[in-house]
Amino acid sequence: MDLAAALRAFVRSVERGSMTAAAADLGVSQPAVSKLLRNLEGHVGAKLVERGARALRPTPQGLALYEAAGGALAVIDAAIEGLRSDGGAIEGRLRLHGPACIGERDLHALAAQFQDRHPAVDVELSLDNRPVDLIHENFDLALRMERPTDQRLVMRRIGYSRRILVASPDYLARRGPVASCVELAGRDLIVTDASLRAGALLLRRGKEKIALPVRPKLTTNNARVLLDALTAGRGVGTTQLLLVAQDLAAGRLLRVLPDWEIEPTEFFLVYPSTRYLRPTVRAFVDFVAPALRRVEGIF
Structure with a gap:
């Protein structure tokens, strides 16, 4: 499993409240996002999201992971973009x-x-x-x-x-x-x-x-x-x-x-x-x- 991709799919799904919207943001298919979330839940051994009829919501365990992973991914993205922007x-x-x-x-x-x-x-x-x-x-x-x-x-x-x-x-x-x-x-x-x-x-x-x-x-x-x-x-x-x-x-x-x-x-x-x-x-x-x-x- 690509852990980084799974975490990005999870964080974006929580922020957007929808796997479909997260897939559009990430440029992948909705089934791909769904598979990444299932694999991530299997990896951590806990249910991370509740899939409702209208919106996706994080479980208590999912919320804790979101708060940790969201900030970490943002710092990584910023660091990479910062390196790219060093050349002006x-x-x-x-x-x-x-x-x-x-x-x-x-x-x-x-x-x-x-x-x-x-x-x-x-x-x-x-x-x-x-x-x-x-x-x-x-x-x-x-x-x-x-x-x-x-x-x-x-x-x-x-x-x-x-x-x-x-x-x-x-x-x-x-x-x-x-x-x-x-x-x-x-x-x-x-x-x-x-x-x-x-x-x-x-x-x-x-x-x-x-x-x-x-x-x-x-x-x-x-x-x-x-x-x-x-x-x-x-x-x-x-x-x-x-x-x-x-x-x-x-x-x-x-x-x-x-x-x-x-x-x-x-x-x-x-x-x-x-x-x-x-x-x-x-x-x-x-x-x-x-x-x-x-x-x-x-x-």
Whole structure:
């Protein structure tokens, strides 16, 4: 039996909760993974996993082996990649996750710039607004909005993303300018769910803060839907400045109540603490963190 291969199949199966998913990650067939797990259980003389209808879970003995083997394999992989990178080459696959709002315009462009510097790196970039499980879903790195609470993650703070109020010139011409925060409650509001707290907009001007109860006309978690509705003149919206900087410069959108802003969103780069930070991942973190801080709207 190839003990190293069996341990890798076991660790990945536990992390993914599925032999089929582990097989896809490892580039082998599901029966091959199943055979490796059976052989490993025979080798150690203990049942390591419970094969349920929906997910695979480690037994107490399996969990103990996973905690020991997972860290050991990560150190070995990192050592091998470190030797490869001694010659200056950064290579291998890099799996990234980020929110669509910043990923579509900024994160994917930065990943491309990183590949220009390191052509031997293959990037897999997944963009959506859900909080992924980096370990279970096998991501190397994620850009997160709001501070993560998972103790298995290491955080590197990027900064805050400014949130502002905007509307199209057409909407403001039809409905008139917004003179005060109170007037917002009577307007057609287009918001992201991240802008609301218990049905209220959290507005601030310097040290002054207001929680304004509102009933939005449209609430969405999709940046493209938000921008399309705003530029079409459907209402006043809350948005991250980084999303609308070009629209503001071109006059397609205008600031509303420019002295006021929505409570900002905090950005973090996160990666699993259970894995040794591979040189390729470390190089990307060192490259992308300062670049993200230069994005207009992040402070």
